Amino acid sequence: MNGAKSKRGGHSPIEHFFRDKAVFITGGTGFLGKILIEKLLRSCSGVKAVYVLLRAKDGIQPNDRLQEMFQCPVFSRLREENPSALSKVVSVTGDILEPGLGLSEEDIAELVENVSIVYHSAASVRFDEPLRKAIDINVLGTRRVLELCHKLKNITAFVHVSTAYCFCNRNHVDEIVYPEEVPYQKVIDVSEWLEEELQEKIQSQVMGGRPTTYHYTKALAESLLVHEAADLPVVILRPSIVTCAVREPLSGWGDNFNGPAGFIIATGKGVLRTMYLRPNNSADIYPVDMVANMMITATWYMCKAKPVSPFVINCTSGSMRRLTWQQIFDYSKPLVLKYPSSEVFRYPGGSFKTTRFWHSVAVQLDHNLPAFIADTVARLGGYKPILRDIYKRIHRAMGILEFFVTHEWTFSVDNLRLLMASLEGPDRETFDFDIRSIDWVAYMEQYILGVRRYVLKEDPSTIPTARRNLNRIYYIGMLVQLLFVAGVIRLLVKHTRTFNDLWWSLISRILQLSVRISLAMQSVASRH
Incomplete structure (x- = not known):
């Protein structure tokens, strides 16, 4: 035989x-x-x-x-x-x-x-x-x-x-x-x-x-x-x-944060906004x-x-x-929006940096500054500040892996x-x-669904709710940005009566817009 x-x-x-x-x-x-x-x-x-x-x-x-x-x-x-x-x-x-x-x-x-x-x-x-x-x-x-x-x-x-x-x-x-x-x-x-x-x-x-x-x-x-x-x-x-x-x-099964999984999770939760690497490296x-x-x-x-x-x-x-880091980013970017985590800090975004200088600038503006603000608000509200500690761990991991994502x-x-x-x-x-039999696009979808289910322990049935939550975070983020820009304008023209009137008119319109967005989202939620 x-x-x-x-x-x-x-x-x-x-x-x-x-x-x-x-x-x-x-x-x-x-x-x-x-x-x-x-x-x-x-x-x-x-x-x-x-x-x-x-x-x-x-x-x-x-x-x-x-x-x-x-x-x-x-x-x-x-x-x-x-x-x-x-x-x-x-x-x-x-x-x-x-x-x-x-x-x-x-x-x-x-x-x-x-x-x-x-x-x-x-x-x-x-x-x-x-x-x-x-x-x-x-x-x-x-x-x-x-x-x-x-x-x-x-x-x-x-x-x-x-x-x-x-x-x-x-x-x-x-x-x-x-x-x-x-x-x-x-x-x-x-x-x-x-x-x-x-x-x-x-x-x-x-x-x-x-x-x-x-x-x-x-x-x-x-x-x-x-x-x-x-x-x-x-x-x-x-x-x-x-x-x-x-x-x-099981397609997509994994049980740890190693490799791309940790960075996919951090990106999907809106925490990771910048990475220093060579995007076209394998x-x-x-x-x-x-x-x-x-x-x-x-x-x-x-x-x-x-x-x-x-x-x-x-x-x-x-x-x-061959698969590049840029391809992983391009394939996974729409997927973390399609299958979001149930717990998101910010709307996912950010980009790779090919120079340490611009990466360092992005770390200060997009990591450390939001972490400082969020932890300050948490402390004032009687909650334990955790975001700066999370970023310390992320930056430490990025430092260890830097050699491998900048070399080929x-x-x-x-x-x-x-x-x-x-x-x-x-x-x-x-x-x-x-x-050679792997379709990387399909695999990345399996990967993100698997990370969500087996690593984060989030049941697939929670995806619709997570999407609505992600949309809410998106509009809140847009509102915060509008208020920030309006605040800057207010500081620049605070001594001018005409601009003062325009300022309050702008605030009124922003508030009206936010109410309409909230009502629209509630209407969509009720239909689902």
Whole structure:
């Protein structure tokens, strides 16, 4: 028999490959981890077991965290179609920060006997993580997982999730692991004995032009794999910006503010009015469900074709289906008005700035000044002022991401194309990750609806009310602008009787107009 019978018809080599195999996953409760687990259970139904490394968190035990995860919308399709599949997921108590992953002897024995495939996606994704902590999680954490892999009796693939930007100090990135100027072990040794304050002073020198500890330590982890996993079948997957699902299990599903999601939310709420970036640069994004499909396909391919290890895949879209920041803005601008949030501070607006000077001016006039006024009014009304704190967080995030939205990279994707061409029969559809099939306009609509529903937790039924609220905010904003202009005119001509009469006439007309607008909106609301 060449493969398992697919639900879509024909035989699925990938589904057959995973039959009776057990996998071990780190980072299983993360954005990508959830999608990977769901896809394995739904499309590789013959999988024997999925072991997920989990630690107790906020007083919640690992198995309870697992059951909580199963209540996420991303598992709703599986709960409906094949709920018994969830029983194959086994929580394994441990922590990538602990020696030996903090595993018990009993758990180690079970994993050694059963597991043949390992997915390592656990990582600290904080860009400003202190170097020592980033090394402990992203580099030493990888070493601890490797130590387990070396004990497994029948390991067939170790898939390590890296990032396309771990070598962002280069203009072009091939599907290879580049050597570091300072060997990874020396960096580890220094991080263990050097005081954190001194580490902060020297880290910019050792990071080789990378702006964040996250990207640097992911590069170190790749170097570690080259030297310490030479005897293992290793896949290094480098996704670019992982975004919401395009198709499965729920179109538009996402669970975080990372990537474009945070800026779409801030723009839609009228908070974000300016960004400093290069609008025609590539916004290299890849939907999370396609990344998971690529991980599963790469596992099968590693065993089928046995390429040289490590098999590096640049999971990037720029060379095959290019999308720019300007296109994201153009596509999303009408959509945030069509599907507004229920809670909007100002009517959405603003623009990109290509120079720091004009961006700084816009920050003062369109961010800080309105925040100061709004917080002052809130304070006078007995409410807690929050907007200035919100803007501080937004400006901090913008500062961290500035390097990536003002630079552009090219990536070799030969291995990605090779992997794509290897798919056979129904697997081309079941495990599709061909970015060329995506309609970016339709995808952005899914993205905005998904962010609204799954990240902001706003039910689609609230959209009509949100639209009416947005219209109200628009007219209020126009009224405020008219009053501001009228106030300026009033100051200029306050000593002239004729202009004084014109002033009060103008105010009267504005008030009449506002009453008419209010009555018209109430009439529209009553019809709906």
